[in-house]
Amino acid sequence: GGIRVFSPATVANLVCGFDVLGLCLHEPYDIMDVKLLDEPNIIVRSADGYPLPEDPAQNTAGAPLIEMLKEVDENIGFEVLIHKRIKPGSGVGSSAASAAGAVVAANHLLGNRFSKEQLIQFAMFGEKVASGVKHADNIAPCIYGGVTLIRSIFPLDIIPLTAPNLYVTVVHPQIEVRTADARAILKQKVLLKDAIKQWGNVGGLVAGFLKEDYDLIGRSLEDFIIEPVRSMLIPGFDELKKKCKAAGALGGGISGSGPSVFMLSKEEATAQQIAQIMAAIFTRIGIDFHTYVTRI
Ligand code: HSE
Numbered sequence: 001g002g003i004r005v006f007s008p009a010t011v012a013n014l015v016c017g018f019d020v021l022g023l024c025l026h027e028p029y030d031i032m033d034v035k036l037l038d039e040p041n042i043i044v045r046s047a048d049g050y051p052l053p054e055d056p057a058q059n060t061a062g063a064p065l066i067e068m069l070k071e072v073d074e075n076i077g078f079e080v081l082i083h084k085r086i087k088p089g090s091g092v093g094s095s096a097a098s099a100a101g102a103v104v105a106a107n108h109l110l111g112n113r114f115s116k117e118q119l120i121q122f123a124m125f126g127e128k129v130a131s132g133v134k135h136a137d138n139i140a141p142c143i144y145g146g147v148t149l150i151r152s153i154f155p156l157d158i159i160p161l162t163a164p165n166l167y168v169t170v171v172h173p174q175i176e177v178r179t180a181d182a183r184a185i186l187k188q189k190v191l192l193k194d195a196i197k198q199w200g201n202v203g204g205l206v207a208g209f210l211k212e213d214y215d216l217i218g219r220s221l222e223d224f225i226i227e228p229v230r231s232m233l234i235p236g237f238d239e240l241k242k243k244c245k246a247a248g249a250l251g252g253g254i255s256g257s258g259p260s261v262f263m264l265s266k267e268e269a270t271a272q273q274i275a276q277i278m279a280a281i282f283t284r285i286g287i288d289f290h291t292y293v294t295r296i
Contacts, residue, residue, distance in 0.1 A: 002035040003108050007101025009086045010093035011168065012137040012256040014147075015221045016201035022093075022137035023147045025168060026294045028085045030097045032061075034105035037077035042066060044102075047083040060095040060126035061102035067122045068106055068114070078106050090172045091260035095179075096138030099126025104143060116143055117156050124153070131179035131257075138256065146296060147209055164212040166296050167271035169249070171240075171278035172260045174288040177233050182257035186229055194224040214250055214266050221251030221264070234259055236281045243281070244274050268293070 008029040014021040037043070042056040042065050056062025061080050069077070080102055086094040103119045114122075120143060124134040140148040140158050149159040190198075204220035207213070231237040231254065244263045245251060248270040252263035261278070265271040275291040282289040 001109065002033060003105050005032050005034070005101050005105045005108075006030070007032055007097040007104070008142055008145075010096060010138040010141045010256075011170075011262050012093060012096075012135075012141075013223075013226070013254070014205060015223045015227065015251065015253040016198055016205055017137070017149075018223075018226045019135045019137050020150050020202070021147070021205065022141040022150070023163070023168075023296050024141040024145045025092065025170075026296070028092075028292075028294075030085050030094075030101055031083040032098075032101040032105055033081040033083075034102065034109065035079045036109045037079055038075065039077055040069065040075055041077035042069070043077070043079040045079070045081050047081050050084060050088075052082075058129060059098075060130050061098040063125040063129045064099045064103045064122040065106055067125045068103055071114075071118075072110065078102075078109070080105075087172065089176060089178065091177065091254070091256040091258045092170065092172075093138035093142060093256060095126060095130035096123070096142050099123040099130075100139050100142040102126075117158065119143055120156060120158065131183065133183065149206060161206060161209045163209040163296055164214065164217075165266075166217075166250075167265045167268050167293060168295060169244075169252075169263045169265065169271045169274040169278065169291065169293050170255060170260050171262075171275070171282065172290045173234065173282055174290070175234075175259050177257060177259040179257040182230055182233065185233075186226060190225055197222075197224045217264065218250035221253065223253055227253055230254055230258060234261065235287060236285050237261065240278060240281050243277050247273055247277055249274050268295075 012022045147161040147163040151157040201220040208216035249263040255262040
């Protein structure tokens, strides 16, 4: 038997919550067809001809399935066909979608014997392949939907949050920012005065989602630690942020490790206007880009 899953894009960090907050987008999503094999083998293929590592252990969908099979006492394997709709390297959780989609589909074929937490554990091996480090801020929202807080990954402690209706505008400038590089440039030490402002915002953002307090969400979308370093990789970032907020966006910033930038809006009309503002800036700078509006 086989199954088809739609595995959505996600926005990690949500500005102040580096590695601990993420949200699931309505679109784009990868389409993955997964089949059970009667031999212990993992095959991952691309439906669109874009190149994938031959070795499943080096593949973001393959590595999690290898981990899952270690916990399965049967002579089985999986064949995965990926229709990649989420552009790799765009900063909206392309690798997480492959990893999460693979384990969710495989789990279904195994009669849902693993919990969501276990699926996240397996899927994080895909993130390790992709960026060198395990993190769950794309995988958790991809599997749970909505907004998730990853309070801890060792041990794993995921808190799904309720969130109000929000529209998300994303601009993907066609520049390359590798997650591994965007992590390597970060400072390893944080000043206490910055840490205080940061955890104030993380608490504020979580409370804002739970209380459906849009102003609080907007006030909390500031990052004193990561954004000042990473924003240098994105031309026009400061201007973009200022203009989008002036036009009514609640706030936003770098999506995951970039280069995509996202903005949250309460109204769809505002989110559409934000897309225009983003487009105008990258057109003027002369960088090819792609914008889209979706919702959580
Ligand atoms: N939290 C991660 C980062 C997400 O910002 O490096 C990137 O996939």
